[in-house]
Amino acid sequence: MQFPVEDIDADELARREALFGPLADTVRELIDVTIRSEADEDTILEAAQRIRDVTKRLNDRRCEGGFGVRFTEHGHMMTWGNAVSGLRNAIAPPLVVEQAADGGMCSDFTLGAAYEGPPGLVHGGVCALVLDQVCGMAASTAKPNLTGTLSLRYRRPTPLGPVRARARIDRIEGVKTFVVGELYDADGNVTVSAEGVFILPAWARGR
Numbered sequence: 001m002q003f004p005v006e007d008i009d010a011d012e013l014a015r016r017e018a019l020f021g022p023l024a025d026t027v028r029e030l031i032d033v034t035i036r037s038e039a040d041e042d043t044i045l046e047a048a049q050r051i052r053d054v055t056k057r058l059n060d061r062r063c064e065g066g067f068g069v070r071f072t073e074h075g076h077m078m079t080w081g082n083a084v085s086g087l088r089n090a091i092a093p094p095l096v097v098e099q100a101a102d103g104g105m106c107s108d109f110t111l112g113a114a115y116e117g118p119p120g121l122v123h124g125g126v127c128a129l130v131l132d133q134v135c136g137m138a139a140s141t142a143k144p145n146l147t148g149t150l151s152l153r154y155r156r157p158t159p160l161g162p163v164r165a166r167a168r169i170d171r172i173e174g175v176k177t178f179v180v181g182e183l184y185d186a187d188g189n190v191t192v193s194a195e196g197v198f199i200l201p202a203w204a205r206g207r
Protein backbone atom coordinates (compact mmCIF):
# COMPACT_ATOMS: atom_id res chain seq x y z
CA MET A 1 0.00 0.00 0.00
CA GLN A 2 1.30 3.44 -0.95
CA PHE A 3 0.75 6.59 1.14
CA PRO A 4 1.93 9.53 -1.01
CA VAL A 5 3.15 12.69 0.69
CA GLU A 6 2.10 15.99 -0.91
CA ASP A 7 4.40 18.95 -0.62
CA ILE A 8 1.76 21.43 0.64
CA ASP A 9 1.55 23.68 3.70
CA ALA A 10 -1.43 24.48 5.95
CA ASP A 11 -2.60 27.40 3.77
CA GLU A 12 -2.63 25.29 0.63
CA LEU A 13 -4.42 22.50 2.51
CA ALA A 14 -7.10 24.97 3.64
CA ARG A 15 -7.41 26.33 0.09
CA ARG A 16 -7.98 22.85 -1.34
CA GLU A 17 -10.49 21.98 1.40
CA ALA A 18 -12.41 25.19 0.63
CA LEU A 19 -12.35 24.39 -3.09
CA PHE A 20 -13.26 20.69 -3.16
CA GLY A 21 -15.53 20.46 -0.10
CA PRO A 22 -18.24 22.70 -1.64
CA LEU A 23 -17.95 20.84 -4.97
CA ALA A 24 -18.73 17.55 -3.23
CA ASP A 25 -21.54 19.21 -1.24
CA THR A 26 -23.08 20.47 -4.49
CA VAL A 27 -22.87 17.07 -6.16
CA ARG A 28 -24.35 15.45 -3.04
CA GLU A 29 -27.28 17.85 -3.35
CA LEU A 30 -27.52 16.90 -7.02
CA ILE A 31 -27.70 13.20 -6.12
CA ASP A 32 -30.52 13.91 -3.67
CA VAL A 33 -32.52 16.01 -6.13
CA THR A 34 -31.93 13.46 -8.92
CA ILE A 35 -33.88 11.01 -6.79
CA ARG A 36 -36.56 13.42 -5.64
CA SER A 37 -37.09 15.97 -8.43
CA GLU A 38 -40.55 16.25 -9.95
CA ALA A 39 -39.49 18.84 -12.54
CA ASP A 40 -40.95 18.66 -16.05
CA GLU A 41 -39.38 16.57 -18.84
CA ASP A 42 -37.64 19.48 -20.61
CA THR A 43 -35.97 20.57 -17.39
CA ILE A 44 -34.72 17.04 -16.72
CA LEU A 45 -33.34 16.68 -20.27
CA GLU A 46 -31.61 20.05 -20.09
CA ALA A 47 -30.15 19.23 -16.67
CA ALA A 48 -28.76 15.91 -17.92
CA GLN A 49 -27.04 17.66 -20.86
CA ARG A 50 -25.57 20.41 -18.67
CA ILE A 51 -24.29 17.87 -16.17
CA ARG A 52 -22.69 15.85 -19.02
CA ASP A 53 -20.97 19.05 -20.22
CA VAL A 54 -19.52 20.00 -16.87
CA THR A 55 -18.50 16.39 -16.18
CA LYS A 56 -16.57 16.40 -19.46
CA ARG A 57 -14.70 19.56 -18.39
CA LEU A 58 -13.84 18.13 -14.97
CA ASN A 59 -12.59 14.95 -16.66
CA ASP A 60 -9.98 16.86 -18.70
CA ARG A 61 -7.48 16.49 -15.86
CA ARG A 62 -7.81 13.84 -13.18
CA CYS A 63 -5.70 11.39 -11.17
CA GLU A 64 -5.41 7.71 -12.03
CA GLY A 65 -7.47 5.30 -9.90
CA GLY A 66 -8.81 6.44 -6.53
CA PHE A 67 -7.63 9.41 -4.48
CA GLY A 68 -5.90 7.08 -2.00
CA VAL A 69 -4.71 8.05 1.45
CA ARG A 70 -2.30 10.97 1.16
CA PHE A 71 -0.37 12.94 3.75
CA THR A 72 0.86 16.50 3.81
CA GLU A 73 4.50 17.03 4.69
CA HIS A 74 3.33 17.97 8.21
CA GLY A 75 1.56 14.63 8.68
CA HIS A 76 -2.04 15.66 8.07
CA MET A 77 -3.89 12.65 6.64
CA MET A 78 -6.13 13.26 3.61
CA THR A 79 -8.65 10.46 3.10
CA TRP A 80 -10.62 12.62 0.68
CA GLY A 81 -11.95 9.77 -1.45
CA ASN A 82 -13.19 7.72 1.52
CA ALA A 83 -16.69 6.32 0.89
CA VAL A 84 -17.93 7.37 4.33
CA SER A 85 -16.02 10.49 5.32
CA GLY A 86 -14.21 11.66 2.20
CA LEU A 87 -14.15 15.45 1.73
CA ARG A 88 -14.21 14.99 -2.05
CA ASN A 89 -16.63 12.08 -2.11
CA ALA A 90 -20.22 13.11 -2.89
CA ILE A 91 -21.42 9.58 -2.10
CA ALA A 92 -20.13 9.93 1.47
CA PRO A 93 -22.86 11.35 3.82
CA PRO A 94 -20.15 12.63 4.88
CA LEU A 95 -19.35 11.58 8.43
CA VAL A 96 -17.24 13.78 10.69
CA VAL A 97 -15.95 11.29 13.25
CA GLU A 98 -14.80 12.62 16.61
CA GLN A 99 -13.22 11.20 19.72
CA ALA A 100 -15.90 10.53 22.37
CA ALA A 101 -15.52 11.07 26.11
CA ASP A 102 -15.10 7.30 26.63
CA GLY A 103 -12.11 7.29 24.26
CA GLY A 104 -14.10 5.74 21.43
CA MET A 105 -15.39 7.37 18.26
CA CYS A 106 -18.69 9.12 17.68
CA SER A 107 -20.42 10.77 14.74
CA ASP A 108 -23.76 12.52 14.25
CA PHE A 109 -24.89 12.78 10.65
CA THR A 110 -27.93 12.70 8.39
CA LEU A 111 -28.82 9.98 5.91
CA GLY A 112 -31.23 11.19 3.22
CA ALA A 113 -32.92 9.69 0.18
CA ALA A 114 -29.65 8.46 -1.36
CA TYR A 115 -29.24 5.92 1.44
CA GLU A 116 -32.69 4.35 1.32
CA GLY A 117 -33.36 0.61 1.35
CA PRO A 118 -36.87 -0.25 2.53
CA PRO A 119 -39.22 2.76 2.13
CA GLY A 120 -38.17 5.53 4.50
CA LEU A 121 -35.45 3.39 6.03
CA VAL A 122 -31.66 3.26 5.76
CA HIS A 123 -30.32 0.45 3.55
CA GLY A 124 -28.76 -2.35 5.63
CA GLY A 125 -25.57 -2.20 3.59
CA VAL A 126 -25.24 1.50 4.33
CA CYS A 127 -25.56 0.74 8.07
CA ALA A 128 -22.71 -1.76 7.63
CA LEU A 129 -20.64 0.76 5.66
CA VAL A 130 -20.95 3.40 8.34
CA LEU A 131 -20.26 1.00 11.21
CA ASP A 132 -17.23 -0.46 9.40
CA GLN A 133 -15.74 3.01 9.12
CA VAL A 134 -16.46 4.17 12.67
CA CYS A 135 -15.36 0.85 14.21
CA GLY A 136 -12.27 0.89 11.96
CA MET A 137 -11.39 4.39 13.12
CA ALA A 138 -11.84 3.39 16.77
CA ALA A 139 -9.43 0.52 16.13
CA SER A 140 -6.94 2.64 14.19
CA THR A 141 -6.12 5.60 16.42
CA ALA A 142 -2.53 4.38 16.87
CA LYS A 143 -1.94 2.06 13.90
CA PRO A 144 -3.89 1.21 10.74
CA ASN A 145 -6.14 -1.78 11.36
CA LEU A 146 -8.13 -3.36 8.55
CA THR A 147 -11.48 -5.06 8.96
CA GLY A 148 -11.03 -8.82 9.32
CA THR A 149 -14.54 -9.69 10.45
CA LEU A 150 -17.56 -7.45 11.03
CA SER A 151 -20.73 -8.93 12.55
CA LEU A 152 -23.94 -6.94 12.68
CA ARG A 153 -27.25 -7.35 14.44
CA TYR A 154 -30.08 -5.31 12.92
CA ARG A 155 -32.23 -4.74 15.99
CA ARG A 156 -34.82 -2.37 14.57
CA PRO A 157 -35.21 -0.35 11.38
CA THR A 158 -33.10 2.82 11.03
CA PRO A 159 -35.29 5.68 9.72
CA LEU A 160 -33.79 8.09 7.18
CA GLY A 161 -32.81 11.34 8.92
CA PRO A 162 -30.51 12.04 11.84
CA VAL A 163 -28.37 9.06 12.87
CA ARG A 164 -25.61 8.61 15.45
CA ALA A 165 -22.78 6.09 15.25
CA ARG A 166 -20.50 5.14 18.12
CA ALA A 167 -17.66 2.65 18.46
CA ARG A 168 -15.04 1.73 21.03
CA ILE A 169 -12.30 -0.80 21.58
CA ASP A 170 -13.44 -3.77 23.65
CA ARG A 171 -10.03 -5.48 23.89
CA ILE A 172 -6.75 -5.99 22.08
CA GLU A 173 -5.17 -9.43 21.58
CA GLY A 174 -1.84 -9.25 19.76
CA VAL A 175 -2.47 -7.89 16.27
CA LYS A 176 -6.26 -8.15 16.69
CA THR A 177 -8.35 -5.28 18.01
CA PHE A 178 -11.90 -6.18 19.00
CA VAL A 179 -14.34 -3.29 18.60
CA VAL A 180 -18.01 -2.85 19.45
CA GLY A 181 -20.24 -0.24 17.86
CA GLU A 182 -23.83 0.90 17.52
CA LEU A 183 -26.08 2.97 15.31
CA TYR A 184 -28.81 5.03 16.98
CA ASP A 185 -31.97 6.60 15.57
CA ALA A 186 -33.10 10.16 16.32
CA ASP A 187 -34.85 8.98 19.51
CA GLY A 188 -31.65 7.42 20.84
CA ASN A 189 -32.69 3.81 20.23
CA VAL A 190 -29.99 1.37 19.18
CA THR A 191 -30.94 0.18 15.68
CA VAL A 192 -27.84 -1.82 14.74
CA SER A 193 -25.07 -3.23 16.90
CA ALA A 194 -21.71 -4.35 15.57
CA GLU A 195 -18.79 -6.47 16.71
CA GLY A 196 -15.63 -6.31 14.66
CA VAL A 197 -12.15 -7.83 14.59
CA PHE A 198 -9.68 -5.35 13.12
CA ILE A 199 -6.23 -6.60 12.26
CA LEU A 200 -2.88 -4.87 12.00
CA PRO A 201 -1.88 -6.29 8.62
CA ALA A 202 1.39 -8.18 8.20
CA TRP A 203 2.77 -5.38 5.97
CA ALA A 204 2.32 -2.80 8.75
CA ARG A 205 3.80 -4.83 11.63
CA GLY A 206 7.12 -3.59 12.93
CA ARG A 207 6.68 -0.16 11.30
Ligand SMILES: CCCCCCCCCCCC(=O)SCCNC(=O)CCNC(=O)[C@H](O)C(C)(C)COP(=O)(O)OP(=O)(O)OC[C@H]1O[C@@H](n2cnc3c(N)ncnc32)[C@H](O)[C@@H]1OP(=O)(O)O
Pocket residue numbers: 069132133134136137140144145146147148149174175176197199200201202203
Ligand atom coordinates in the same frame (compact mmCIF):
# COMPACT_ATOMS: atom_id res chain seq x y z
C1 LIG B 1 -4.80 2.24 6.16
C2 LIG B 1 -4.77 3.66 6.71
C3 LIG B 1 -6.14 4.24 6.90
C4 LIG B 1 -6.57 4.37 8.32
C5 LIG B 1 -8.03 4.75 8.44
C6 LIG B 1 -8.80 3.64 9.09
C7 LIG B 1 -10.28 3.77 8.98
C8 LIG B 1 -10.81 2.99 7.84
C9 LIG B 1 -11.79 1.97 8.29
C10 LIG B 1 -12.28 1.20 7.13
C11 LIG B 1 -12.06 -0.25 7.35
C12 LIG B 1 -12.06 -0.99 6.06
O1 LIG B 1 -12.95 -0.92 5.28
S1 LIG B 1 -10.71 -1.97 5.75
C13 LIG B 1 -11.08 -2.70 4.19
C14 LIG B 1 -11.81 -4.04 4.32
N1 LIG B 1 -10.89 -5.06 4.81
C15 LIG B 1 -9.99 -5.62 4.00
O2 LIG B 1 -9.89 -5.36 2.79
C16 LIG B 1 -9.05 -6.62 4.63
C17 LIG B 1 -8.72 -7.76 3.69
N2 LIG B 1 -7.96 -8.78 4.41
C18 LIG B 1 -6.64 -8.61 4.64
O3 LIG B 1 -5.99 -7.66 4.16
C19 LIG B 1 -5.98 -9.63 5.50
O4 LIG B 1 -6.70 -10.86 5.39
C20 LIG B 1 -5.94 -9.18 6.99
C21 LIG B 1 -5.13 -7.87 7.10
C22 LIG B 1 -7.34 -8.97 7.57
C23 LIG B 1 -5.25 -10.28 7.79
O5 LIG B 1 -4.08 -10.71 7.07
P1 LIG B 1 -2.72 -10.91 7.81
O6 LIG B 1 -2.18 -9.64 8.35
O7 LIG B 1 -1.81 -11.67 6.87
O8 LIG B 1 -3.18 -11.83 9.01
P2 LIG B 1 -2.50 -13.13 9.62
O9 LIG B 1 -1.06 -12.80 9.96
O10 LIG B 1 -2.79 -14.32 8.80
O11 LIG B 1 -3.37 -13.29 10.96
C24 LIG B 1 -3.16 -12.43 12.08
C25 LIG B 1 -4.20 -12.81 13.13
O12 LIG B 1 -5.50 -12.35 12.66
C26 LIG B 1 -6.41 -13.49 12.52
N3 LIG B 1 -7.19 -13.25 11.32
C27 LIG B 1 -6.75 -13.23 10.05
N4 LIG B 1 -7.74 -12.91 9.22
C28 LIG B 1 -8.85 -12.75 10.00
C29 LIG B 1 -10.19 -12.38 9.70
N5 LIG B 1 -10.59 -12.13 8.46
N6 LIG B 1 -11.05 -12.27 10.75
C30 LIG B 1 -10.64 -12.51 12.01
N7 LIG B 1 -9.37 -12.83 12.33
C31 LIG B 1 -8.49 -12.98 11.34
C32 LIG B 1 -5.49 -14.72 12.43
O13 LIG B 1 -6.15 -15.87 12.90
C33 LIG B 1 -4.35 -14.30 13.35
O14 LIG B 1 -4.76 -14.49 14.69
P3 LIG B 1 -3.74 -14.96 15.84
O15 LIG B 1 -3.06 -16.19 15.32
O16 LIG B 1 -2.77 -13.78 15.99
O17 LIG B 1 -4.61 -15.18 17.03
